[in-house]
Amino acid sequence: MLTRDEVLKVAELGRLNLSEAEVEQFTQQLGKILGYVDVLNEVDVSNVEPMAHVADVSNVFRDDVARQSLPRGEALANAPKSDGKFFLVPQIIEGA
Amino acid sequence: MSTLMESTRELVQRLQSGETAVSLTQSCLNAITSRDAAIHAFVRPIADGALADAASVDGRRQAGETLSPIAGIPIALKDNICTQGVATTCSSRMLEDFIPPYDAHVVTRLREAGAIIIGKTNLDEFAMGSSTENSAIGPTRNPWNTAHAPGGSSGGSAAAVAAQFAPLALGSDTGGSIRQPASFCGVVGLKPTYGRVSRYGLVAYASSLDQIGPFARDVEGAALLFDVIAGHDERDSTSVNRPVPKCWDTVNQPLTGLRVGVAKEHFGAGLDTEVEAATRKAIEVYRSLGATIVDLSLPHSKYAIAVYYLIACSEASSNLARYDGVHYGHRAEKFSNMIDMYKASRAEGFGAEVKRRVMLGTYALSSGYYDAYYLKALKVRRLIRNDFDAAFEKVDVILSPTSPMPAFKVGEMSDDPLKMYLADIYTISANLAGLPGISVPAGMSSSGLPIGLQLLAAPFEEERLLRAARMFENATDWSRRSPELNH
Numbered sequence: 001m002l003t004r005d006e007v008l009k010v011a012e013l014g015r016l017n018l019s020e021a022e023v024e025q026f027t028q029q030l031g032k033i034l035g036y037v038d039v040l041n042e043v044d045v046s047n048v049e050p051m052a053h054v055a056d057v058s059n060v061f062r063d064d065v066a067r068q069s070l071p072r073g074e075a076l077a078n079a080p081k082s083d084g085k086f087f088l089v090p091q092i093i094e095g096a
Numbered sequence: 097m098s099t100l101m102e103s104t105r106e107l108v109q110r111l112q113s114g115e116t117a118v119s120l121t122q123s124c125l126n127a128i129t130s131r132d133a134a135i136h137a138f139v140r141p142i143a144d145g146a147l148a149d150a151a152s153v154d155g156r157r158q159a160g161e162t163l164s165p166i167a168g169i170p171i172a173l174k175d176n177i178c179t180q181g182v183a184t185t186c187s188s189r190m191l192e193d194f195i196p197p198y199d200a201h202v203v204t205r206l207r208e209a210g211a212i213i214i215g216k217t218n219l220d221e222f223a224m225g226s227s228t229e230n231s232a233i234g235p236t237r238n239p240w241n242t243a244h245a246p247g248g249s250s251g252g253s254a255a256a257v258a259a260q261f262a263p264l265a266l267g268s269d270t271g272g273s274i275r276q277p278a279s280f281c282g283v284v285g286l287k288p289t290y291g292r293v294s295r296y297g298l299v300a301y302a303s304s305l306d307q308i309g310p311f312a313r314d315v316e317g318a319a320l321l322f323d324v325i326a327g328h329d330e331r332d333s334t335s336v337n338r339p340v341p342k343c344w345d346t347v348n349q350p351l352t353g354l355r356v357g358v359a360k361e362h363f364g365a366g367l368d369t370e371v372e373a374a375t376r377k378a379i380e381v382y383r384s385l386g387a388t389i390v391d392l393s394l395p396h397s398k399y400a401i402a403v404y405y406l407i408a409c410s411e412a413s414s415n416l417a418r419y420d421g422v423h424y425g426h427r428a429e430k431f432s433n434m435i436d437m438y439k440a441s442r443a444e445g446f447g448a449e450v451k452r453r454v455m456l457g458t459y460a461l462s463s464g465y466y467d468a469y470y471l472k473a474l475k476v477r478r479l480i481r482n483d484f485d486a487a488f489e490k491v492d493v494i495l496s497p498t499s500p501m502p503a504f505k506v507g508e509m510s511d512d513p514l515k516m517y518l519a520d521i522y523t524i525s526a527n528l529a530g531l532p533g534i535s536v537p538a539g540m541s542s543s544g545l546p547i548g549l550q551l552l553a554a555p556f557e558e559e560r561l562l563r564a565a566r567m568f569e570n571a572t573d574w575s576r577r578s579p580e581l582n583h
Contacts, residue, residue: 050474054530078424
């Protein structure tokens, strides 16, 4: 139903490191769930518009005026690493 | 006898005629201190803040101010609803240190009305689950029998009301996460229409399905709390700008000419016989109250679980992409580069069910599978909604069991995610179609566990839904039962 390689690929896309045990478990469990959702193949959906949202969603506009936003200190307060001005991340460009 | 045995209206009257909010709040906090070790409804109580808020309400009342009927009533909040300055963890290691810099819209509304926030309650991590077992701080127990689960994902809020730690609580409902735990814990739970209550400050799981709603000991309590939290908020662009009825004022008015729909698909395989019997009895209660019973079919309801898990997980995989270990949330100590920092932080911060849903959603949205899974699910979602639109031309409410079974045991379902998913069969469609739904106590199993009755209504018909539910509650005594409390 679902191969080990597919699970590894999806984990990469979903940015998750998985343990060997998790890879095995998810291969089996996700395969079973995907097998179940195949029940949808029996429904004829030709000429049915997809419904992403129940409300008739349209763009909600407001005037482009400056408003008070979160002060920098509060915005940074929950950051795992910051220097008080910016969020700190590891080096991104290798060899720079 | 606990101070919270009375009806919501009696509680409101007690506060209006001399009992102080401080004494009521203190008695709730005492109950939490003495009994929550066995239930584990709370992630954290907020004792000092609650007593200060209660003293302020008492002061305003003594000064002669006219206060909202909810003023002075303690309320518990599911820990995925942001509270300024108070940790909001989603019962996840990812957010164990997260202290929101702002209040959710519903919290602002509650504070303005004078409700007393007494604590944050346990949930399945990020609201993903049906048992409150998927919590990084351990499971909540059902107050009726602590070997059993309280349901989920708002199990902490449901248990807090059932165990009389708080007369009111808020939860969130994405696929039944208010109604199913209400059913398991023998309390009332209301999921409002999608768009009725602002989601600003609710930590997102599946944004097209999530909705905040009340728990209470009776339908009046749900009406009282609904009135406070409903209404437009420009900070949630899906919040709907239309007038909100005053349900507290009308909830005791019975409906005349009520038409109750009963769908044959709601009585299929897997339905517990005692739950079925209680539901059929409820139909007779409505008949005796003068309602017309109308047989219905909702032909696409059998696809609801498949549609739900594809859509909810797809939205979750997108929403949870924000947890990258940079702006807030957990960051791993050890990693080899930037991408690995994301992957290691998420691997450590998320529990198994969250990972499973991120994986399923990522797969369903990935190149080559999008049409077959996600897009297909969106199309069947419309067919499910069309079934309800047709049904509500003929009936005012649709009656069904809330859950196919009474509360299962802690650990009983946790090895088989699909089996757990399948138990959401009766609640999920309301989220896919955006309908309001309520669960009210409607019986007890032979093993002494509550059974819940679900009523669904057309979008924005909460006022009539609450009145219809109140008719049943007044005609029976199920809402007045409480578990034995060990003092």
